[in-house]
Amino acid sequence: MNTPSTAGAGARLKAADQSAQQHGSAQGGGSAERSCPSPQRFAIEACVVGEDQQPLADVAVELRKDAGAVLRSKTGPAGLVRFEGLEQGAYQLGLYLLDQEAWALAAEAPLARPASTGEAAWAAPPDSAARAEFKHRVLQGECTAKLAQRHGFFVDTLWDWPANAVLKADRRSKYVLAPGDLVSIPALRMRHIGASTGQRYTLRRKGVPERLDIQFAIAGIPRADVAYFLKLRTLDGRPLKDLSGRTTADGRVAAWVPPDTVEAEIALTEDGDTDYYVFAISSLDPACADNGAWARLLSLGFCAGLGDIADTSSQAEAVERFQQSVGLAATGVLDTTTAEKLDQAYRREE
């Protein structure tokens, strides 16, 4: 494999690609035959954006001429798909791997380049049986948003699905599930919108990306206006842009992140010193679970100075401290009342 060490290989590839598109003919290279000039053809573009209005890559898009003829593609990093070689007229456009509630038409505008060359390669849609509703057993690190993204749903569709009503009542937050929880994943309901040649359709993917919001404080005092550097890691390891900026007046680092983010590393630099924090995203268990309670006590500052955080006596001491702070009997035992109070205290920090 070539590993160009000089900076700017991406820029050189981009320039070479633009040249290929501008000057490379659509004719077969090296063939002794030349096809007749084709009649004028047109294009339709779909641009898929997220909740942050930024382009979304790898979203499957379908243009349908009729039930037996479709063109399928996936968006690139610019969120764009351009279907070319179309006869002038009306078609159907849809995001065929997403549920009908998972996307919406955001805008429609005339194309700057409505004409195109060549002929569209229409094909029959592949025979694939519609997936029926099923139950998913939650693994550590999964939340409703991750499952919604993976299976093509808007997060609220899953959370409000009647078959998930008991789970919703038990867990209260769609972002806090316990390993072993069962989530019903409904069958996808596909839909299309009308699309005309010469137009670009901007489609918004609902619920993607998600908002990550972390507040930093020392002894209750927000770490305001501190330089931060944020690195994200997703399950599939695809490269994501690093983010940087300054914390808000109330000490927050807020960013849009893909729902399948598994880790966020934040470096805070203040007065020449840098503190590093690594967050396991969506790994928080419910407050009634030992791990979930411990994580909340840790983040609320009740574990300060307790030594080995895996030690049961340290954990009991932290629970006692918390119980005293909220006026409960200091038993050091994580009972139901303590767990509920702990969850409330944790949410108050939001």
Added chain:
Amino acid sequence: MLVIRRQQMDCFAQEGRTQFALAMCACLRSQFPAELWEITQDGLLRLVRAALARAATYALHSERDCRRYLNLCVIYGWEFDRQPELAWMGQMLTDAGISSPGLRLERLVQHAIYRREVEEDKLRLDLAHAEADGDPPFMLLVSKDDTIAASGERP
């Protein structure tokens, strides 16, 4: 009436392929002089012919698609689509979820450019950031909708 026999067409095609491969070599040399200066013309012609044969297995035949495929060969290696560490590229070239070879290549090129730019950007920021000293990272568990007070020392 002018009759052109199959053998004559084959002869034209052979000549056409050679001219096409030479034209591709010239395009590559103009776009990537630094990457190709060490390769002789005969060597480059052999590499280009082999790459064009592989592009044909992905149904990439037009001049435009061949040029775009060859650009990737120069940046990622002449057999990039067979490299295990670049499996994502091979998968995009054969993605059955995309109707036409040209659309597959378009998406691959866009991703390749984007990834290269992100990696270069990360490298630049990492180098700038490496000067800062700090404590080793530790782990906290959070959910996306929850805000936490990290590293808070309770009085």
